[in-house]
Amino acid sequence: MTKSCLERKLPVEAWRYAEHLAMEERGHHLKIFDINHKKPPTLAQITLRLTDIKDNPSDCVKIVDWIADGIKAENDQWVLNVASYLVFC
Amino acid sequence: MRAHLWKQVKDFLNSATIFLPTLEEVDLKPFEEEVIDTPAEEAVEPEDPVDISLEEDFNCEEDDENGDPSVLPEMIVLPLPSNIISRELRPSLESLISVERELRKGQANDALEGLRVGLANKSLLLLTNVNKSTSTKQSTRAWASVRNAQSQILCHAHCYQRARQALKYVGTPEDLAVYHKLKEKDLVTVKDITMAKRFGQGSDTLAWFWRIGPSQDTLTGKWMEECKPTLIILVGYI
Numbered sequence: 164m165t166k167s168c169l170e171r172k173l174p175v176e177a178w179r180y181a182e183h184l185a186m187e188e189r190g191h192h193l194k195i196f197d198i199n200h201k202k203p204p205t206l207a208q209i210t211l212r213l214t215d216i217k218d219n220p221s222d223c224v225k226i227v228d229w230i231a232d233g234i235k236a237e238n239d240q241w242v243l244n245v246a247s248y249l250v251f252c
Numbered sequence: 253m254r255a256h257l258w259k260q261v262k263d264f265l266n267s268a269t270i271f272l273p274t275l276e277e278v279d280l281k282p283f284e285e286e287v288i289d290t291p292a293e294e295a296v297e298p299e300d301p302v303d304i305s306l307e308e309d310f311n312c313e314e315d316d317e318n319g320d321p322s323v324l325p326e327m328i329v330l331p332l333p334s335n336i337i338s339r340e341l342r343p344s345l346e347s348l349i350s351v352e353r354e355l356r357k358g359q360a361n362d363a364l365e366g367l368r369v370g371l372a373n374k375s376l377l378l379l380t381n382v383n384k385s386t387s388t389k390q391s392t393r394a395w396a397s398v399r400n401a402q403s404q405i406l407c408h409a410h411c412y413q414r415a416r417q418a419l420k421y422v423g424t425p426e427d428l429a430v431y432h433k434l435k436e437k438d439l440v441t442v443k444d445i446t447m448a449k450r451f452g453q454g455s456d457t458l459a460w461f462w463r464i465g466p467s468q469d470t471l472t473g474k475w476m477e478e479c480k481p482t483l484i485i486l487v488g489y490i
Contacts, residue, residue, distance in 0.1 A: 202365070203464070206358030213354060223351070229267045230352050233332045234359060236260040237283075240326040241410060243257055247326070 206234075257325040268331050271348060275331055279338040282329045283417055288409050290439045296399050334418035353422045356415045360431050363412035364461045367439075370405040375445035377401055409434055432460050 164175065178195075185192040204212075213219060213227040289295065329335055333348040334356070342349075381394035412434055419427050438459035443450065 203361040204358055205365070206355060206362050209354050209358035213351065223347070226271060226348060226351050227355070229264070229271060230332065230348065230355055232260065232267070233264050233330050234355060236257065236264050237330055237332070237414065238411065239257050239260060240328075240330075241414070242407075243253060243326040246253070 206231075254325060261325045261328055261330070264330060265328075272331055272336075273341060273344065275336065275338075275341075279341060280329045280331060280335050281337045283335070283414060285410075286413055286417075288406070288413060288434060288436060288439070290402060290405065291436050294440055296395065296402055332418070334421040337421075349422045352418065353424075353427070356418045356422065357427065357431075360412055360415035360419070363408045363415060364464060366408035367405060367412065367461060370401055370408055371439070372442055372445065374398060374401040374405065375441040378441060378446050405439060409439060430464070434461075 168175070181192070181195045185195055210227060210231050214224045216224060219227075333345050333352045336342070336345065377394065377397050381397055382391070385391040385394045412431075416428075416431050416433070419431060438461065440459070442458070443456060444453070444458075
């Protein structure tokens, strides 16, 4: 271990124990090796969050559904436009 | 395809009467599409037209009693909050705007993820299938895969542009600081895959969307902490 590691008093023993446990037990203990990479939320995740009835009033849920449908319809409009262009040109 | 879109648009317009006040044609502004293409040096011929049965489309359109055959569903401007330009109506649309803002951010995230996957896929196809093809048959197939990957890239690029365009109206300046404008030079293949060990690699940088992620605070804080146990474990093994 480097000097800076010692100075910072990092919980190295706990990490070593977790590593040992992961090697012995496997399963969910292996999660310590997962990279802590947090991806930005997807459209589906956001829709799900906003339509959660527990946290949002029913009016809000209807609005989310409506706008999500609008975004999907808008995408399909573009796809059809491109498809028409490819067929006729 | 068109009949399905008709139904989608019709349902959306019907529901709009519940959430929106009566709109005039001047209150709506269609999306200004910015054409984006892959850089000329990396362009491949567009993919063959998709298999679309127009006959079926037109028949379905005629069957639709409520659909107006003179108006194509893909040409209708949908009354989404980002398309409404009327200043008078804007205060009454606050709740709708906040919802659209969140959803557009999700759409942009999806599009950027698709863009990253598409570019990496195209790069790999060029490196493996195209470079290693030994016959005309293999080469034709390899280039077909590349064209397909490029179509996917352009599709995601359009989707991102649409989301960003909407965020200009319904988002905040902070959103636009995260979601930058997409340029043609950003749609290049990953040179670290296709041309590894090339001259000038050290000073080459990837497009901004490859680096998009958690804020700087998160990066310098908890993220770096994680490097420490990994390093210690690795050193222990060595």
